[in-house]
Amino acid sequence: MRVVPPPTADEQYDLKVRELEEKVVNLKEKIFRTKTRLLLLKERILNDVIAEAKLVVVHQNEMGASFKPEQVYYRLDGEDLKLLDNATGLLSGRDPVEIFSGNVAPGNHNLTVEMVYRGDSAVFSYMKDYLFRLRANYTFYATKGKVTTLQSIGYLKGDITYDLTTRPSIKFKVSQKSYTKDSASEPEEEGSTEGSE
Structure with missing residues (x-):
């Protein structure tokens, strides 16, 4: 039987260096695979987001001073979106109020809007007796x-x-723009339709 002499210090050093090199190569491979998986996952998530359709619903009051908004009620495809009353005065302003912003399935959708206005005039006091219930679908x-x-x-x-x-009355304006990860391009199409009451 042949006896193998113990490795010298140089041989031990070389052995440890080779083991470390193998570990480094294995770690580099794991990092590369993980990086690749992350890139694929990122691409899939971004594609899924872009594959959806985004909807933004905005309410605007252009009635004038003779009609005070009391309440608005929004439904999308039969599901409640938002019910707002004018306790805070939010509806009285002419600034747009965002009702909904989120992803929806691509395809046809139906928005139902109900608005309640009360007559309001300093000159004609009988206006306060008028209550206007407007309803429109789009x-x-x-x-x-x-x-x-x-x-x-x-x-x-x-x-x-x-x-x-x-x-x-109620009218609708619709516009569409490209939905990218940066989500910024100019509107491509715009239309306007008067609602049915």
Whole structure:
């Protein structure tokens, strides 16, 4: 039987260096595989986000001083979105109020809007007795990979010659823009439709 002499200090050093080199190579391979998985996961998540359609619903009051908003109620595809009353005065301003912002399935959707206004005039005190309940539906198509902005606007149709009880109305404006991870490009399409009451 042959006896193997114990390794010298140089041989032990070389052995440890080779073991460390193997461990470093293994770690580099694990890091590379992990990095690749993360990149694939990131790409999949971004593609899934872009594959959806984003919807932004905005309320705007353009009724004028003679009509005070009391309440708005929004439903999307039969599901409640938001019910707001004017206790804080939020609805009285002319600034847009965001009702909803989120992803929806691409395809046709139906927005139902109900607005309640009360007449309000310092000159004609009988106006306070008028309560206007407006209801309108709007069907729109949410395009895959696009942001659809749908604005519902309470406004006065016609002019002063129209009957006061038929003037309050709801109209819709819709615009779409590309939905990217940065989500910023100019609107591509825009349309406007008057709602049904």
